Amino acid sequence: MIFASDLDRTLIYSKKAMGEAFGSTEVIPVELYQGEHISFMSPETARLLIELSKTALFVPVTTRTIEQYERIFYIRETFKPKYAVTSNGGNVLIDGVPDPHWQRHVAEALTRSENAEKVIEAFDRISSPDWVKSYRHSDSLFYSIILERENMPLDVVEDFRKELADMRWNLSVQGRKMYLVPDGVSKGDGLLHVKALAGASRIAASGDSLLDESLLKAADYAIVPRHGEIYAAYMEAGLYTFTDRDGMGAAEDLIAKIADWFALPAEEEASESPKMR
Structure with a gap:
């Protein structure tokens, strides 16, 4: 068990x-x-x-x-x-x-998702210092992003979630952190x-x-x-x-x-x- x-x-x-x-x-x-x-x-x-x-x-x-x-x-x-x-x-x-x-x-599983550099480039197009404090590529596997949660534009993030899905990546917001994670x-x-x-x-x-x-x-x-x-x-x-x-x-x-x-x-x-x- x-x-x-x-x-x-x-x-x-x-x-x-x-x-x-x-x-x-x-x-x-x-x-x-x-x-x-x-x-x-x-x-x-x-x-x-x-x-x-x-x-x-x-x-x-x-x-x-x-x-x-x-x-x-x-x-x-x-x-x-x-x-x-x-x-x-x-x-x-x-x-x-x-x-x-x-x-x-x-x-091997990661090869079926979009390249991490292209994902963070896409995120950079929507991010702003108003709500993104920092991010890092954790264990070279996924992105961990520190937020100013109260300033995060919800509609923009939801649209980005859909864009990520086409890249075979996922988005999760937990407290003051956002995670961008590949399907693999x-x-x-x-x-x-x-x-x-x-x-x-x-x-x-x-x-x-x-x-x-x-x-x-x-x-x-x-x-x-x-x-x-x-x-x-x-x-x-x-x-x-x-x-x-x-x-x-x-x-x-x-x-x-x-x-x-x-x-x-x-x-x-x-x-x-x-x-x-």
Whole structure:
């Protein structure tokens, strides 16, 4: 059994994202950056995840680069994940080391999308210092762009999203960041590679952004926090199962529900585990 989960705004939260209910309570620091703790987990989330990890293989799945993922010391030291999917699926780590077989697979898949230089040239035609602060080509796989979110022209960005689709690239906006990601870099594909490596039969997954949809679709059971891009896009469509709470409380809800699903007899899982309703 595998529990595959996105990290930021799914299991771990910045001070701004954790929610009012946790603003004045004790939380566990999980990430250290430039001498400061910048991401946190609730004690109940940690307890539930430790319990779940006794019976299921916990696989962190993140858009973060390898370097950014390694800053999350709590997950590395507490859970010592055998496998992790980073760089939005561009890298699969085995005991912390990138799998060269997967890197070759991704390199071949990238040839089917438009060249990265042409994509950023197209983005430069719509960008402005009014709303774009900086960008970088993360792990030489996708673009990570820092935004002034309140100044972002929504209609221009939506038109650009359609232009990107013709290039076989995707666009996702999460908080103050925009990601431009080629089709060949997919969390779901990375997870399925881990499933094969581990010889696992069942997957439960969670995530909050549109970049997590491939992850959710690769799972047998999926649950989404009551916040973020997927919730905003589908909250009235009845397609996904959402947690009862938003913010840091969503992490507690989703692990509890996934533990309940893993505990079901196999014949009951089929009726209880639609990824989308």
